[in-house]
Amino acid sequence: MSVQERKERERAARERLIVATARELAEEQGWDAVTTRRLAERIEYSQPVLYSHFRGKREIIGAVALEGAAEMATALRAAARAADGPRARVVVLARTYLDFAERNPAVYDAMFQLDGGLAFAREDTPAPLKDAFAALLETLAEVAGDGVHPGVFTEVFWASLHGLATLTRAGRLPAEYAEGRLELLVDRLAVV
Amino acid sequence: MSVQERKERERAARERLIVATARELAEEQGWDAVTTRRLAERIEYSQPVLYSHFRGKREIIGAVALEGAAEMATALRAAARAADGPRARVVVLARTYLDFAERNPAVYDAMFQLDGGLAFAREDTPAPLKDAFAALLETLAEVAGDGVHPGVFTEVFWASLHGLATLTRAGRLPAEYAEGRLELLVDRLAVV
DNA sequence: CTCGATTGTCTAGCGGTGCTAGAATTCGAG
DNA sequence: CTCGAATTCTAGCACCGCTAGACAATCGAG
Incomplete structure (x- = not known):
């Protein structure tokens, strides 16, 4: 055959x-x-x-999203591995995330802005999506602070990064203070 | 005449x-x-x-966005006025913001997700948009912390709220821990 | 009161979209 | 070489945002 x-x-x-x-x-x-x-x-x-x-355009977007999620997870882990100390790790993690969003806007949109027909935050969530979240959690768990659930902390941190990424790219935030915003966010959220 | x-x-x-x-x-x-x-x-x-x-559909979306911005500014100011103490003010401010997004998803989309042809973060930004940002800033300035520019702090706080709002509504964050995420965000970001 | 000009509104249509039924073609199995 | 199944294509549906040009209503001048 x-x-x-x-x-x-x-x-x-x-x-x-x-x-x-x-x-x-x-x-x-x-x-x-x-x-x-x-x-x-x-x-x-x-x-x-x-x-x-594919069933339709939506599924094609979904396929691009999954591809992007896998790449993002790889990029996040590589960045975290290369940094020394919790704070430095979180900073490069955040920077890598925002970089990815800026350099691959269409992929980022497929992942988080458009409807790719993917399930999120559920058991049947596709593995690449879960894994990208896991990549964030691995680094963020160590700076969640006492008594704070690492998963919830990661959700908040991720949401903040997502907000910065989308608002910046849509021109809703001035591009100039991007680095300052990132550092402020890390300094306040992460417990080092 | x-x-x-x-x-x-x-x-x-x-x-x-x-x-x-x-x-x-x-x-x-x-x-x-x-x-x-x-x-x-x-x-x-x-x-x-x-x-x-209107020039086209985009401008109609923009008009809805401006209407929404004005309403949001009013709601934010009313909420802040009703709370005692900086921390309580920030909590209700955040809750009011997220409430608005949840209760008026289409208006929120018009404001921040769709292209309504509006200028943001510029001099010629329409007044209602500037004013909504100002409403946030009024309450957040007092918890920005020493040496932190209130405007930058407001941008970061706003971005975080925006991330929570969009990811929650798109089902990308589980709805159950919403209140916990809000309190964590306020406790970490706001300097009281 | 009439009549031309100006407004206002509508009908009809353009080129585009996602998607699909059914015809046409290709190609391997016997 | 032929036949049937799998594959691919042509042609078309209903819908989209948007607009040209026909038509109707209204107004001011005589």
């Missing part, structure tokens, strides 16, 4: 191509520009092919 | 009707359901009438 295997391989490759192309297009021109027609044209197939891989 | 005045009054009334109807429809069924066709039908005029009041 080698023929069937080859077909499955090719099919999987095409699915990756769709996700990669959607991401590329979104980073280039924003998610509004990611239409099924344009996406189909870029992968050199017709529109209905997309629907043989 | 009483005729002309009457006409202008009626025109202004119709504009308010458009904004109110858009808001209503958005709260009922989400902004995706606010199409120019549906909106036109609800106000019992044809689509082009909308474009004689």
Whole structure:
């Protein structure tokens, strides 16, 4: 059944191509520009092919989100590993998070702003999402402070970072004091 | 020129009707359901009438956002006035903010999630937006702590609230520990 | 009171969207 | 080589934001 295997391989490759192309297009021109027609044209197939891989545009966004979550988790862990001491770890963690959001705005939107049809904060939450949260928690647990649940602390810290990321990128916060805001946040929230 | 005045009054009334109807429809069924066709039908005029009041859908969203900002500023000031002591003031301020976001999700989206074509964090930022920020700042300035710029502190606090509001509503944070997260945030950020 | 000009509003339509039914094609199995 | 199944495409649906141009209502001048 080698023929069937080859077909499955090719099919999987095409699915990756769709996700990669959607991401590329979104980073280039924003998610509004990611239409099924344009996406189909870029992968050199017709529109209905997309629907043989995904239920719809929402699922494609979801696939990009999962890819992004995995990358973010890797980036966060690498950053935390490279820093010495709790405070330094939290600072680079926060900076890495905000960097990721700024450098991959479309991916960040797919993860947290758009509807990718993904379940959050539940048992059936996809592994990459849980893992990205876990990556935050690993570093933040040690600065949660006595008597504070590490999970709840991580939620608050994450929410703060998310707020800074989205408001800054939308131009709702002036870009100039970004570093000052980050340090203030870490100094106040983290118990070192 | 009483005729002309009457006409202008009626025109202004119709504009308010458009904004109110858009808001209503958005709260009922989400902004995706606010199409120019549906909106036109609800106000019992044809689509082009909308474009004689607003440049496009974006501007209608912006109008709802400004209305919301004014209401939020009022709510925040009323809440702060009713509380005794800096810490209590900050707690009710935060709770009022999150309450507003939860009770008026469509308006909140218009203000901070969607593109209403409004300028933020600039000189030509519309007054209601500046004023809502000012309402936050009035209460938060007294807990910014020594040597911390009140404006920057308010930005950070606001971003944190915004993160909690959006992540909670999108189901990205479990609803159950909402109050715990709020108190943790206030206890850590505010210097009392 | 009539009539032309000005406003105001509507109908109809443009190019775009996500998505899909059914025709056409490709391709491996016998 | 033929046939049937799997795959891909063409063509189209209902909807979107937005607008040109036809039409109707209203007003001021004579």
